[in-house]
Amino acid sequence: MLQVKRGRNAGDNPGPVVVILLGPPGCGKGTQSRELSRSLGLIHISSGDLLRKVAREDSDLGHTVRTTMNAGELVSDNLVCQMVLARTAQADCQRGVILDGFPRTMDQARFLCPLLPPRQTIVLDLKMSPTVLVERILGRLTCPACGEIYNIHSRPPRRTGTCDRDSALLGRRGDDSEATVRQRLIDYERQIHPLADHFRELNILQEINADVPPAVLSAQLCALVRTAMGFNDKKVSVSSFAQPRETQRSGQ
Ligand code: ADP
Numbered sequence: 269m270l271q272v273k274r275g276r277n278a279g280d281n282p283g284p285v286v287v288i289l290l291g292p293p294g295c296g297k298g299t300q301s302r303e304l305s306r307s308l309g310l311i312h313i314s315s316g317d318l319l320r321k322v323a324r325e326d327s328d329l330g331h332t333v334r335t336t337m338n339a340g341e342l343v344s345d346n347l348v349c350q351m352v353l354a355r356t357a358q359a360d361c362q363r364g365v366i367l368d369g370f371p372r373t374m375d376q377a378r379f380l381c382p383l384l385p386p387r388q389t390i391v392l393d394l395k396m397s398p399t400v401l402v403e404r405i406l407g408r409l410t411c412p413a414c415g416e417i418y419n420i421h422s423r424p425p426r427r428t429g430t431c432d433r434d435s436a437l438l439g440r441r442g443d444d445s446e447a448t449v450r451q452r453l454i455d456y457e458r459q460i461h462p463l464a465d466h467f468r469e470l471n472i473l474q475e476i477n478a479d480v481p482p483a484v485l486s487a488q489l490c491a492l493v494r495t496a497m498g499f500n501d502k503k504v505s506v507s508s509f510a511q512p513r514e515t516q517r518s519g520q
Pocket of ligand 1 (some may be wrong): 281292340344345368370372373376
């Protein structure tokens with residue numbers, strides 16, 4: 269769908285939308301992407317998930333990707349760009365996509381930007397404090413079968429260590445150790461500034477306080493994306509959601 273560029277007149281059906289979710293590791297991007305995908309019928313494309321699939325392969329490429337990811341480093345721009353582009357070309361992406369974890373470098377953004385639908389692209393920049401992030405990531409458990417994300421502190425599975433959806437044994441990601449997490453947060457901050465600036469200049473960036481309960485965040489993001497998709501809801505902006513910071517936390 270990224271190759272398709274078309275304008276939209278008032279009254280037309282909403283065209284394809286591209287939602288780019290920015291946010292540090294552990295801020296809830298994965299969970300929120302899944303919620304948006306379920307409620308709006310957009311396809312969730314996680315560069316991390318695509319890469320984890322490659323990393324499981326018993327091949328030279330699989331080995332290289334696995335080693336890179338376990339060290340908390342970024343996989344090559346070329347590989348990630350080609351993987352994401354190939355996924356967006358599949359038929360189920362016609363309504364729109366949520367890009368989670370991509371782009372992550374300026375070279376990836378430079379590759380992506382010319383392909384974006386001009387009026388239906390929205391970049392949601394999720395903000396959260398590093399201390400909360402480290403605690404969250406270290407408590408995170410993922411289902412290897414369906415990808416569902418749990419958290420031992422805030423969103424435990426009904427039966428310890430087992431996925432609610434398919435009973436698979438939950439596991440930690442290979443890159444979720446404390447040292448790797450801290451390094452990933454530092455790297456993320458360094459990498460994301462130029463990207464956020466770039467999207468801000470294009471006037472498509474919305475900064476969002478993600479340190480609120482996941483359901484509140486989902487409702488905010490959903491309303492913003494519906495507006496970007498051209499639905500005739502009451503026009504919303506981030507300031508419509510201005511509210512006191514919550515102490516309750518959950519999510520990934
Ligand atoms: P996190 O947000 O916790 O880093 P992800 O699942 O998005 O989790 O990414 C896991 C790993 O996959 C990253 O540490 C990196 O090695 C690789 N990766 C994911 N997305 C990209 C990307 N856009 N460019 C390069 N490497 C990526």
